[in-house]
Each structure stands twice: as C-alpha cells, then as structure tokens.
Amino acid sequence: MREKHVSELLREKVVISCALTGGATMKYQNESVPYTPEEFAEESYKCWQSGASVVHIHVRDPDTGMATEDIDLIRPTIEGIRERCPELIINMSSAIRPFISAEERIFPIKEMQPDMASLNTNSMNFALADHATGEIKLEFIFENTFQMLFDFASTMREYKVKPELEVYDMSGLYNVMLANKQNILDDPLHFQFVFGVAGGVPFSPGNFARMYEALPEGSSWSVCGVGPNQIAGAYSAAIYGGHIRVGLEDNTRMYNRELAKGNYEQVEWAVKVTELCGREVATPKEAREIFNLYSR
Numbered sequence: 001m002r003e004k005h006v007s008e009l010l011r012e013k014v015v016i017s018c019a020l021t022g023g024a025t026m027k028y029q030n031e032s033v034p035y036t037p038e039e040f041a042e043e044s045y046k047c048w049q050s051g052a053s054v055v056h057i058h059v060r061d062p063d064t065g066m067a068t069e070d071i072d073l074i075r076p077t078i079e080g081i082r083e084r085c086p087e088l089i090i091n092m093s094s095a096i097r098p099f100i101s102a103e104e105r106i107f108p109i110k111e112m113q114p115d116m117a118s119l120n121t122n123s124m125n126f127a128l129a130d131h132a133t134g135e136i137k138l139e140f141i142f143e144n145t146f147q148m149l150f151d152f153a154s155t156m157r158e159y160k161v162k163p164e165l166e167v168y169d170m171s172g173l174y175n176v177m178l179a180n181k182q183n184i185l186d187d188p189l190h191f192q193f194v195f196g197v198a199g200g201v202p203f204s205p206g207n208f209a210r211m212y213e214a215l216p217e218g219s220s221w222s223v224c225g226v227g228p229n230q231i232a233g234a235y236s237a238a239i240y241g242g243h244i245r246v247g248l249e250d251n252t253r254m255y256n257r258e259l260a261k262g263n264y265e266q267v268e269w270a271v272k273v274t275e276l277c278g279r280e281v282a283t284p285k286e287a288r289e290i291f292n293l294y295s296r
Helices: 006-011 037-050 071-084 102-112 146-158 170-182 205-214 229-240 263-276 284-290
Strands: 016-019 054-057 089-092 116-120 124-129 136-142 162-167 190-195 220-225 243-246
Touching (some): 006 284, 037 071, 071 089, 071 102, 089 102, 116 146, 146 162, 146 170, 162 170, 170 205, 190 205, 220 229, 243 263
Parallel strands (some): 016 054, 016 243, 089 116, 116 162, 220 243
Antiparallel strands (some): 124 136
16 A cells, blocks of 8 residues: 555545634624624634634624624734634635625735635525524525626735635536636635525535535535534535534534534534544644645
C-alpha cells in the first residue's frame, strides 16, 4: 500500500464550523446567543477550545439584538474575536439581514477582510415557518442574482476572502457551475449544503445524494442542517467525506431536544459525531489547508 500524501490525510479530517447567531435567533430563544462584542469573543473562544476551526458571524446590535450591517458595530466584534482567538478562522456573512442593498451586504467584507465569507448562490423564498402547521411567520425574497454572484465573487477574490458557496437546492449548484465558466472563482471551490430552510429543501437521502453527486471535482463541502435536519446532515457529512456546521443560528437545541447550553455544546456533539464515524477533527491550521484559504 502506498503512503498517503499529507493532503490526502488532511482531507480525511473534519472541519467543524459554528454559526454563532445567524440573522434571526434571539436571546429569548436561547440566552447564550451573543449580542455584544464581548459575548461574541467569549462564545468563539469556547467553540475554538471545544474543537471548532471556523466561526460564522452575523454581528448584532447590542442594544436591539438585531443583525446589523453597521461597520462601527461589526469592527469591534470581529477585532474582539481575532484578539481572543488568533488561530480561529472567521467566516462573515454576506447576507447579514433582509432588506438591505447588495453594497451594504458586501461592504463589511471589504472592510474586515475575513478569512472566509458566505456567498449565496440563488434567489429564493426565505421564511420563518412552523413546519408542523405550515404557518409562515415571516417571509421575504432572498435576492441573490447572477450579477451579485459575479460582483461578490470578484470582491472576495480581490480581498483574498475564500467564498463559502451556500447551496439551498440544486439551482444554486447549477448557478455556480454556469457562472464559473467566466472563471470568477478560484479552485478548489468550497460549498455548503443548507438543508431545512423554509424556501429551500429539507434533508433527505435523495436531496443529499443529488447535491453530493453534482459537486465539481476536487471541491470541499460542508453540511448545515436547520433544526431537526442537523443530525442527519452532520452524520452524512462525516460519513461521506464532508465537513460539519453546527451552531445556534441553525438549532437552539441539542439532539435530545434540550436547549443547548451554548454554541460550544453543539461543537462538542459534532466532535463526537466525527469520532463515531472514524474520522479526526481538523485544527484551524489544518482547516486553512483543507479549505485552501488565501495566504495572508
């Protein structure tokens, strides 16, 4: 048997990402959702120490708890995480919140130049819904045009920010492959399958298989499962060679339906999933190589 190259060994490791807040999860749903720069730094530190290599950030207004595009609020939050967790990979949202312009969405990426940023791949209905009754509690059109895909990708390349290509259904994958005929993205690509958003597709073996089989060769990929989609999504990623995202953005509860004590508790669970599936957890240094992040 030939000796495996280090890059092959690294690909067998699982990168755990943690989405600390999202744009909608509030403290009344789980008191551990961070609002202030100090809370973000502390929650990031706990996740890092528990096994996460990446934190995904939607900065909040400390006074209202709402997601914000205000750079004067974003800057101290990102700088606080960098100071407390110097090895951790920061992945900023380019969605931020509804009802703001494309320029407002991408401007913080230019200013803060994180290691990674989300790049959403298709326009879609996006809702907060009661999945048991079908009641739609809040909805909007999540606009992600081809022009925005071109513009955001160009900005991220210019500022050496690795795009995380958010895929909510098959159209997002096909949009990326079509747009990238213009060579707007640097290979290898990194995708994130998002299952369970009202307006996207839920996790199922068939939905997962279709996305997995359509991936461009050499791509890295993660799975994000909203609510009850989190468990099957994480195990599928660990089994089939992907990476895992957890966090209070996606699920305020644990596998046993009890409220999570914090984002870090979900990271601890993801570590157990990784080990049960016979894989090892990547360090932040290893994750930088696995995701092919830009050198700084």
